[in-house]
Amino acid sequence: MKTRRLVLTFPENIVTKPITYKLVKNFDLEFNILRAEITTEMEGKILIEIKGNKNQIEKGIEYLTKEGVTIQEASKDIIMDKDQCIHCGLCTSLCITKALTLDKINFKLNFNKDKCILCGFCQNSCPVNAIKIKM
Ligand code: SF4
Numbered sequence: 001m002k003t004r005r006l007v008l009t010f011p012e013n014i015v016t017k018p019i020t021y022k023l024v025k026n027f028d029l030e031f032n033i034l035r036a037e038i039t040t041e042m043e044g045k046i047l048i049e050i051k052g053n054k055n056q057i058e059k060g061i062e063y064l065t066k067e068g069v070t071i072q073e074a075s076k077d078i079i080m081d082k083d084q085c086i087h088c089g090l091c092t093s094l095c096i097t098k099a100l101t102l103d104k105i106n107f108k109l110n111f112n113k114d115k116c117i118l119c120g121f122c123q124n125s126c127p128v129n130a131i132k133i134k135m
């Protein structure tokens with residue numbers, strides 16, 4: 001039995017299809033949805049933990065990809081170093097779930113960990129390495 005944590009991105013045209021249900025039915029996989037978000041572009045983003053036979057997981061991933069789902073390995077944790085942050089806002093433009101936002105009044109960075117799906121997109125945008133993603 002193998003476990004993988006993945007971030008799945010569903011484009012708007014397939015966001016309502018029962019695709020994840022088929023992972024259970026057709027590939028005998030177990031999965032837990034750890035976080036889910038609909039972005040402002042109406043994409044669905046979910047962080048899942050998927051368990052099963054290694055080959056079946058690969059087949060399930062192949063199926064998802066064919067259906068138009070984008071898949072990436074999820075990180076394990078994110079650490080924001082608030083002392084390092086210079087509140088430039090660069091990371092906010094890459095954060096699809098709006099876990100990172102700039103306060104409209106004081107222009108300080110806000111980080112809402114509950115909205116973070118650990119996609120890791122923000123990490124490389126930071127000029128002062130204030131964002132650390134653990135794999
Ligand atoms: S890893 Fe970064 S870009 Fe991804 S959801 Fe979390 S804060 Fe946003």
Ligand code: SF4
Nearest residue numbers: 085086088089091126
């Ligand atoms: S990119 Fe880095 S320095 Fe800029 S707001 Fe985000 S965490 Fe802060």
